[in-house]
Amino acid sequence: MLKRVKRAVVGSYVGAIALGWIFARAISHFENALTGPLTFWTLGDAMGSIAAAMGRPLGAMGISAQNAIVQGVAELLRCAVLLGLGYLLLRWLYFEPVNDEAPGPAGSAPAQ
Amino acid sequence: MKPHLREILAGSHVAAVAIVVLLLWSIVSAGQALLRPTWRAVSFLITAVAIWDVPYIQPGLSFGDRLLLTGWLIGLVHAVATFAAAWLLSRWVYGVGPFRSLGTYQARLNRRSHA
Numbered sequence: 001m002l003k004r005v006k007r008a009v010v011g012s013y014v015g016a017i018a019l020g021w022i023f024a025r026a027i028s029h030f031e032n033a034l035t036g037p038l039t040f041w042t043l044g045d046a047m048g049s050i051a052a053a054m055g056r057p058l059g060a061m062g063i064s065a066q067n068a069i070v071q072g073v074a075e076l077l078r079c080a081v082l083l084g085l086g087y088l089l090l091r092w093l094y095f096e097p098v099n100d101e102a103p104g105p106a107g108s109a110p111a112q
Numbered sequence: 113m114k115p116h117l118r119e120i121l122a123g124s125h126v127a128a129v130a131i132v133v134l135l136l137w138s139i140v141s142a143g144q145a146l147l148r149p150t151w152r153a154v155s156f157l158i159t160a161v162a163i164w165d166v167p168y169i170q171p172g173l174s175f176g177d178r179l180l181l182t183g184w185l186i187g188l189v190h191a192v193a194t195f196a197a198a199w200l201l202s203r204w205v206y207g208v209g210p211f212r213s214l215g216t217y218q219a220r221l222n223r224r225s226h227a
Contacts, residue, residue: 017129023127024130027197039185039186090124094123094124
C-alpha cells in the first residue's frame, strides 16, 4: 500500500510541491533566525525611541537582546525540524525509483 | 550508484517549487513593505491636488514616520534575504540564477509535454 501511495504522490507531483514548500519554509525559518537578531541590533535605537514614545520600556514589549536570541534559536530549531522532515520524505519518495524497472536517477523517465 | 542530492532535487522538481515559493514570498514581502510608504505618497499627492497647494510637511521625523520607516526596513530586509535564499538555492542546484533556471525549466517542461 505504501508503494501505491508513493507512486501516486510522485506521479501527481504532489510530493514535489509539498517538499518544495517544506524546504522553502525551512529556508525561510533559517533566514528569520539570521535577520531577527540582526534587525534588533540595527534598529534597536529606533525601537527604543518608539517604546519611549509609547511610554513603555522595551523589555515590557518583549523587545530585548535576550528575546531576539531566543527567537533566533527557536527559528533555527524549526528550520532543523523541517529540513529533517523534508529529507526523510525526499529519501522515501525520490531516492529509489517508483517503477520496478532497472534503477536509474530518481525522477527520470524510464528507458523506452 | 547512489544518486547525488543535487541531482534528485533537480530531477524531482522539488528545487524548482522551492525557488518559486521563495521568489513569491520575496515579492509579497517587498510589496507589503512598500505598501504604506506608497499609500502615504499617494495620499500626499491627492491632498496636494485637492487643495491646489503643497500640504503641510512636518519638520523632522514624527513617531508615525519612525514606525513607518522601521516597518519598511524590516520588510525590505526580509524581502532581500528571501530573494538571496532563492538565488543561492538556484545556483547550487542548477548553476544559474533563479529566473534563468525557471525559464530553462519551463522550456524543458514544454518540450516534455509536447514530445
